[in-house]
Amino acid sequence: MDWDDLRIFLAVARAESLSRAGKSLRIDPATVGRRIARLETTLSARLFTKTPQGYALTEHGHRLMDPARAAETAFATAQDSLHAGTEGLTGQIRIGAPDGSANYLLPQVLTQISAENPGLEIQLVALPRVFNLSKREADMAIAVSRPETGRLTVQKLSxxxxxxxxxxxxxxxxxxxxxxxxxxxxxxxxxxxxxxxxxxxxxxxxxxxxxxxxxxxxxxxxxxxxxxxxxxxxxxxxxxxxxxxxxxxxxxxxxxxRSFWLVRHADDAQIERLNRFAALLTQGLRRELQRLEALSLTAA
Incomplete structure (x- = not known):
């Protein structure tokens, strides 16, 4: 089985759409459809069913999710090990955050992280809602309450x-x-x-x-x-x-x-690149929050 086909399978399962999956993978929807059809032929199993809401997993598709996620984690860990000797972080990391922290805290924090890691691409998604990490809307997210469900790791920021x-x-x-x-x-x-x-x-x-x-x-x-x-x-x-x-x-x-919480998918716990980024983000946010709240007292 081709890992690239599994990668496309996961994208469709999370996006529930060929076009949205293609956009996230930067390939056209027709190619996504052909690769899913090829994977279904290889496995002799139907993985998706088309509904008015989009592409829904079949029973076979649900069975494939855990192995596919495990392969995704293994691939990310392998990539991580190849860059273990490099000084700075590389690749792309997407963080989701409510617009208060995204507008007033994270710009300063992420600017410093970016300056110290020139090979890193940081994407900040600022939306007033809860992020779905199971669908890989982000690699990690800042939340305003502690999630009680899902395969997540949760750390209090401040x-x-x-x-x-x-x-x-x-x-x-x-x-x-x-x-x-x-x-x-x-x-x-x-x-x-x-x-x-x-x-x-x-x-x-x-x-x-x-x-x-x-x-x-x-x-x-x-x-x-x-x-x-x-x-x-x-x-x-x-x-x-x-x-x-x-x-x-x-x-x-x-x-x-109130409190900010850093939320990550449990499968990412072994990915050192994300662990290092999370540590930098945590330190930077706590430092910036303390600085700004101190300034607010002097201005009051």
Whole structure:
């Protein structure tokens, strides 16, 4: 059996589409289809069935997944060993992250990692949702809560702090806020309620304020709305150095602590290249988070 055929099989199984699989592999969908047909002929078994939703694994296809994943891990480990003597990391690594960390923490961290490893290609996917590592949407992901299911390895990166904030101009033009009840007289900015992808992001519900009058699924957009004077909302402390217009509101009364987690597929535990990258990412993120939160205190 050809490893390249198994690689294509895994891509289709994860993408559930010939075109999406082809895009990830950088080959045309027709070639993907021919290679899958060749593999099915070799195995004398149907691996996929076409449904309105895409390509679904058959029973034979499900049976092939574990051996194919094992072959993928073995191939990656073999590649890893060939580069074990090189000083820097090489190849491509994709990391998924929610847009708060992706916009305000990771650019500085990844810039340094890239500068120290010129042969490394880093892809940062910034989306406000949970990443599916089983489908190889990323090599690793930053999450805002600890996953409880799946074949994953999970490492706590760091706690981080959030406070209510608003722009100085907004506070100057609106009634004073001296207690939580005063918030009822103010426009609230937050997440679109039905697009909160993780319970840890339900900030406003935690301290009983009203539903947001202006909302977005993006941390960055919420921050920009506050900077424009649209209202009061929750802000990560590490964002405040990038938004000098904002000041904390009720800092002694309303404060939240959340955590970032680094999530990886369990099959990747033996891949030294990913282990080294994860260590650099962890050290860099903790250092940058500490630096920015310290700056936020001096600016407050």
């Amino acid at each position: 706690d981080y702090q959030l406070h209510l904030a608003a722009s100085r101009s907004y506070l100057a033009q609106n009634p004073p806020i001296t207690c939580r009840d005063d918030l009822k007289a103010h426009r609230i900015i937050g997440y679109i309620p039905d697009m909160i992808f993780d319970k840890e992001l339900d900030y406003l519900g935690e301290f009983g304020t009203t539903a947001p009058e202006i909302s977005s699924n993006s941390v960055s957009v919420q921050t920009q709305l506050m900077r424009a004077g649209a209202g009061v909302g929750m802000v990560h402390d590490f964002v405040l150095p990038f938004a000098p217009e904002l000041v904390r509101v009720l800092p002694e009364t309303v404060a939240l602590t």
